[in-house]
Amino acid sequence: MSATLTTPPVSTQPPAEHRPTYLNITKTIGSWLLTLDHKRICLLYLLSIALFFSIGGFAAMLVRLELLTPAGDFLTADGYNKAFTLHGIMMVFFFLIPSIPATMGNFLVPIMVGAKDVAFPRLNLMSWYVFMFGSVLAITSVLLGGVDTGWTFYTPYSSTYSNSAVTFAALGAFVAGFSSILTGLNFMVTIHKMRAPGLTWFRLPLFMWAIYSTSVIQILGTPVVAITLVMVALERTLQFGFFDPKLGGDPILFQHLFWFYSHPAVYIMILPALGVISEVISAMSRRKVYGYTFVAMSSVAIAIISFIVWGHHMFTSGQSVYAGMVFSFLTFLVAIPSAIKVFNWLGTMYQGSISFATPMIYALGFLGLFAVGGLTGLFLAAMGTDLHMHDTYFVVAHFHYIMVGGAVMGFYAGLHYWWPKITGRAYPEFLGQVAGTLMFFGFNFTFFPQFLVGYLGMPRRYHAYPAEMQVFNILSSVGASILAIAYILPAIYLAWSFFYGKRVGDNPWEAKGLEWEIPSPPPTENFLKPVVVTEEPYTYTKEAH
Amino acid sequence: MSAQSHTAESRGLAHHFEDFNQQLDASTFGMWLFLITEILFFGGLFAGYALYRSHMPEGFQTASSHLNIFLGGFNTVVLIASSLTMAMAVRSCQLGDNPKTRNFLIATLFLGLVFLGVKVIEYGEKIEHHLVPGPNFDTSIPFAQGQQMFYNFYFAMTGMHALHMIIGSGLLIYFIVRAHQGRYHSNYFGPVEIMGLYWHFVDIVWIFLFPLLYLLGLHLGGH
Amino acid sequence: MWKDFPLFPEAASTSARDVDLLYFFIVAINVIFTIGVFAVAVYFAIKYRRKNEHEIPPQPGHSTLFEVVSSAVPTVIVMIIFGWGTWLFYVNYIPPKGAMDIFVVGKQWMWKLQHPEGHREINELHIPVGQTVKLTMTTEDVLHSFYVPAFRTKKDVVPGHYTTLWFTPNKVGKYHLFCAEYCGTQHSGMIGWVHVMEPADYEAWLQGTVRGETMSQAGERLFGRLGCNTCHKADNSGRCPTLENVFNEPVRLANGQTVTADEAYLRESILKPTAKVVAGYQNQEMPSFQGQVSEDNVLQLVAYIKSLKKQPEVKK
Amino acid sequence: MAQQHGNGHSVQHHVAPVIHYVGVWLLLMLLTGLTVAVATVDFGGSLNTVVALAVAGVKATAVIWIFMEVRHAQPLTKLSVITGIFFLVILLVFTFGDYFGRSTTFTPLEEGWRSDGPHSVGTVPELEPKPAHAPAKGPAKH
Structure with a gap:
């Protein structure tokens, strides 16, 4: 949408080095650590989740190295259990959930809404500190010997039988959950209460719809896992037998309370990526997103339906067959909005003018991998086949296709798409395209064999497996090393480009959007003049620029 | 929510809000969203309570009959009164009357501390009778398993509620100080209103806890 | 070379073939849609690639028809899969009558299997081909999951509950048995084999292995040792209800409800006697045996109670 | 709905008369008494809980509607x-x-399914997958 800014055409702005931007306005460490500027908090989050992503990635490499050989000879059994638990906790609670909302969301929500800052800037900074405090707790649990319950903390193993530092990890996840609540709350109030004049709901960019739906889930789901983890911690420390079968407790209740949050949590991870891909495909094809209202409403539909499907995690745990049928039916329904989004993206690309810049490479990769991830969910939603496939590597492959193929590819697409705006500098294009393509093939190489070995019956969380499944695991481990390279490469050239990249103008992609109408990197107060929004988003009019 | 204030009449208006209306709107809506998370936070405990009560009804009823109804009832009355004084505090703050606000806040704080005092008495009683779940729970009582599960939830729910009361009392002290300094005026009363929302929510949680925990087996007599 | 690295698991039970059928149906849909979506995306990307830097392509209109079709077609396909999958689960959900009972107790990192005739096996299960087998399973500690990929089925084993699983093997062979629910350090060591044998070989195996006392005999011994017979008398003269002919019959409870005396009811009454008290008896009489009897003992007591018949028939 | 910025700075916020608050307080005291009274009467089985929750619900709604000013809220x-x-x-x-x-x-059992739970499912035709050979009949339990 173009906003009639009353400033002179931006190009006459002095280059970034000579005018105050949010980056160079103050230089002291204190100003960064106590900043109330949503753009700086975005960078603080970016650094912390990069750190946690590397810790999680390191644990993943340990797991893949161990699985090269059928016998468990690289790590001890206990060491392997702690490695995959660390991989799970770091990736889920400390990378995927905050990844897009806390970084790009923090940077873009106030700008796309036409406001100076989020509704509660101090709360925004507090949510970063709460996040870091949570991570300190989780790292302490690693230093105290690690936790070996898996990121799902299933009782009664996690509450009575495991003698590893479960309480610290559970409290770490509990505290990180609060940071997620505070971020979600901040964004919802900002989107509801601080939109610029003329910016009605249906003039909001689709990234905003995705962030809004994610915030709904964060607010409604996270408290339930918070109280569940508190109950597990109480049971471990004070022997309050909530879930202990010997004291009359019921482990199935834990599973209900845990999955009530944890399934919507996987939509917290993927919905922002869906928003990013809508933005990237629209900008890279220079076309309005096809079926804007349907794509926007499908985000909200996913957010709501995601709360009534969690039973498909418990088909084999002795759940009643009627509840199973209801959950199975609703799980199939939740697949429909994702299908609508994919078809509308294709509609957007039709007759577009498609550039092959790095964000588009990642977006195309996303389309393929997210399609596979979504469709393989159909096996696990049908009760008949889930009996065979539950808790096997088929499930591992399914959710990695959605999380890594979807959320991480979306994260990289958004990072490259808005990098010029965040830093005012360009990243090396060719290297970006190489990394994107490498990630796509490395990813498929890693996780497609896991579908096959999953159907063969290799259970999850095994560090020793029957010899006939070795071929698939070798393929997967080799693929994992390619994937590791594909992740490290962008980290290197983006860090380089942050300091030495070529300066760019304010709208390098010539895309539509409020964020492309302010200088890059933007000044602290985002907009130099009050913003009035007059038309629909993504209006690429015919006249030549 | 209110950051540095510069001119007299716009005291308490944060820089990124257009005007007081938007600021009040945003902060009240933000508080309500926080209260939703609290509803679901306590909701998890209520779900657990409801499930185990349906599985072990006699254990829950026997355990509930040990609780002192008078103390529970007295606490409910105290908390309802504190809700009234809190609502009066918010009202007088809206009128810009700082001293009155401060006095009502002090009354609310006093009632809150009375409530916590009664809780301390009750907890002391339970510890004496070895009714705190865990290794030294007295398992010789009838329906020991059911009673232990009841006390799991009794301590979890009233403990979490008391924790929220303690946090509330801390916040009350903060607002008493600011009211005493005359910070509020008829355009800037948001923080006290938000404190009121939080306090009323904590009262509502107790309104549900009282019948579910204390009056469980009353119809069977034997209190 | 490929014999050692199978691409597809063996199908060794009657329901395996049905599961594979549904699996291939969904795989077909996946292939069609994935190839379709990705091919169209790449084709569009190449066909409509950007010719010059500032080109503005024609902007899309809006066709509700496209939207309706793009949501209706997936909904129909998905409902077909739902119907098929749920029917497949529901049909196999009820163990057929006349299945051979096997009792399974999961314990941290081993499977203990008990045949009613008294054979006990650790991580091994010998069953005749074609014989429907019903497993009644529980665990002494954490969650486990009894998973035989060749039979395409698994069932979690939950402490405090009996869960059942059944299958009818129709192919002789030796198949993997895994624990699929994470259960601690040696989770990947809790594996074993299911040997499906010709009936003749099975009989030979039965005779060959040393036969301990049958479960009901072990149960009877326990019944005496724990002093159950002081109250539960055959002629109903004791202070507790008689247990003859109790199994699988309706029992009126003190609170007016009527429950079937199935295995779960018997187990609960042994471990938590006050949970479901029979009408006409106070609830303080029977002490709880929680902690005194292991899950295997409870299964033996249940087997013994099942074998108690009114007329003094020779014990099976 | 987010944009009705007040004309200028002042916040229109009508303040409820004191009588409303005292009235609600009295209502709550009455309802607390009712809660205790209602708990002494045995309505049989699960109805007790429903009645207790209903009274608590009314109290909660009163607090939300009046004390928390949701009646004037957006x-x-x-x-x-x-x-x-x-x-x-x-x-x-x-x-x-x-x-x-x-x-x-x-x-x-022989005459088809009989459910023992509170709500009977009625008789559903016996779903008998054909095992290879049907050994002697014996009760098989789920």
Whole structure:
């Protein structure tokens, strides 16, 4: 949408080095650590989740190295259990959930809404500190010997039988959950209460719809896992037998309370990526997103339906067959909005003018991998086949296709798409395209064999497996090393480009959007003049620029 | 929510809000969203309570009959009164009357501390009778398993509620100080209103806890 | 070379073939849609690639028809899969009558299997081909999951509950048995084999292995040792209800409800006697045996109670 | 609805008369007495809980509607209160859906299925997958 800014055409702005931007306005460490500027908090989050992503990635490499050989000879059994638990906790609670909302969301929500800052800037900074405090707790649990319950903390193993530092990890996840609540709350109030004049709901960019739906889930789901983890911690420390079968407790209740949050949590991870891909495909094809209202409403539909499907995690745990049928039916329904989004993206690309810049490479990769991830969910939603496939590597492959193929590819697409705006500098294009393509093939190489070995019956969380499944695991481990390279490469050239990249103008992609109408990197107060929004988003009019 | 204030009449208006209306709107809506998370936070405990009560009804009823109804009832009355004084505090703050606000806040704080005092008495009683779940729970009582599960939830729910009361009392002290300094005026009363929302929510949680925990087996007599 | 690295698991039970059928149906849909979506995306990307830097392509209109079709077609396909999958689960959900009972107790990192005739096996299960087998399973500690990929089925084993699983093997062979629910350090060591044998070989195996006392005999011994017979008398003269002919019959409870005396009811009454008290008896009489009897003992007591018949028939 | 910036700085916020608050307080005291009274009467089985929760619900609504000024609040605030309660109900309904669904223990006896749970499913034709050879009949329990 173009906003009639009353400033002179931006190009006459002095280059970034000579005018105050949010980056160079103050230089002291204190100003960064106590900043109330949503753009700086975005960078603080970016650094912390990069750190946690590397810790999680390191644990993943340990797991893949161990699985090269059928016998468990690289790590001890206990060491392997702690490695995959660390991989799970770091990736889920400390990378995927905050990844897009806390970084790009923090940077873009106030700008796309036409406001100076989020509704509660101090709360925004507090949510970063709460996040870091949570991570300190989780790292302490690693230093105290690690936790070996898996990121799902299933009782009664996690509450009575495991003698590893479960309480610290559970409290770490509990505290990180609060940071997620505070971020979600901040964004919802900002989107509801601080939109610029003329910016009605249906003039909001689709990234905003995705962030809004994610915030709904964060607010409604996270408290339930918070109280569940508190109950597990109480049971471990004070022997309050909530879930202990010997004291009359019921482990199935834990599973209900845990999955009530944890399934919507996987939509917290993927919905922002869906928003990013809508933005990237629209900008890279220079076309309005096809079926804007349907794509926007499908985000909200996913957010709501995601709360009534969690039973498909418990088909084999002795759940009643009627509840199973209801959950199975609703799980199939939740697949429909994702299908609508994919078809509308294709509609957007039709007759577009498609550039092959790095964000588009990642977006195309996303389309393929997210399609596979979504469709393989159909096996696990049908009760008949889930009996065979539950808790096997088929499930591992399914959710990695959605999380890594979807959320991480979306994260990289958004990072490259808005990098010029965040830093005012360009990243090396060719290297970006190489990394994107490498990630796509490395990813498929890693996780497609896991579908096959999953159907063969290799259970999850095994560090020793029957010899006939070795071929698939070798393929997967080799693929994992390619994937590791594909992740490290962008980290290197983006860090380089942050300091030495070529300066760019304010709208390098010539895309539509409020964020492309302010200088890059933007000044602290985002907009130099009050913003009035007059038309629909993504209006690429015919006249030549 | 209110950051540095510069001119007299716009005291308490944060820089990124257009005007007081938007600021009040945003902060009240933000508080309500926080209260939703609290509803679901306590909701998890209520779900657990409801499930185990349906599985072990006699254990829950026997355990509930040990609780002192008078103390529970007295606490409910105290908390309802504190809700009234809190609502009066918010009202007088809206009128810009700082001293009155401060006095009502002090009354609310006093009632809150009375409530916590009664809780301390009750907890002391339970510890004496070895009714705190865990290794030294007295398992010789009838329906020991059911009673232990009841006390799991009794301590979890009233403990979490008391924790929220303690946090509330801390916040009350903060607002008493600011009211005493005359910070509020008829355009800037948001923080006290938000404190009121939080306090009323904590009262509502107790309104549900009282019948579910204390009056469980009353119809069977034997209190 | 490929014999050692199978691409597809063996199908060794009657329901395996049905599961594979549904699996291939969904795989077909996946292939069609994935190839379709990705091919169209790449084709569009190449066909409509950007010719010059500032080109503005024609902007899309809006066709509700496209939207309706793009949501209706997936909904129909998905409902077909739902119907098929749920029917497949529901049909196999009820163990057929006349299945051979096997009792399974999961314990941290081993499977203990008990045949009613008294054979006990650790991580091994010998069953005749074609014989429907019903497993009644529980665990002494954490969650486990009894998973035989060749039979395409698994069932979690939950402490405090009996869960059942059944299958009818129709192919002789030796198949993997895994624990699929994470259960601690040696989770990947809790594996074993299911040997499906010709009936003749099975009989030979039965005779060959040393036969301990049958479960009901072990149960009877326990019944005496724990002093159950002081109250539960055959002629109903004791202070507790008689247990003859109790199994699988309706029992009126003190609170007016009527429950079937199935295995779960018997187990609960042994471990938590006050949970479901029979009408006409106070609830303080029977002490709880929680902690005194292991899950295997409870299964033996249940087997013994099942074998108690009114007329003094020779014990099976 | 977010943009009705007040004309200038002042916040129009009508202040309720004191009588409203004291009135609600009295109502709450009465209802507390009612809660205790209602608990002494045995309505039989689960009805006791329903009645107790109903009274508590009325008290809670009074506090929300008047004390928390939701009566003057914007529709958005009203919607958020309802959403919070709605998703709590979803958690309870689906969790108990599972537990109550389990109580229909099927005993496929000769005359077809007989469920012993509180709600009988009625007789459903015997689904007899054809095992290779049907050994002697014996009760098989789920």
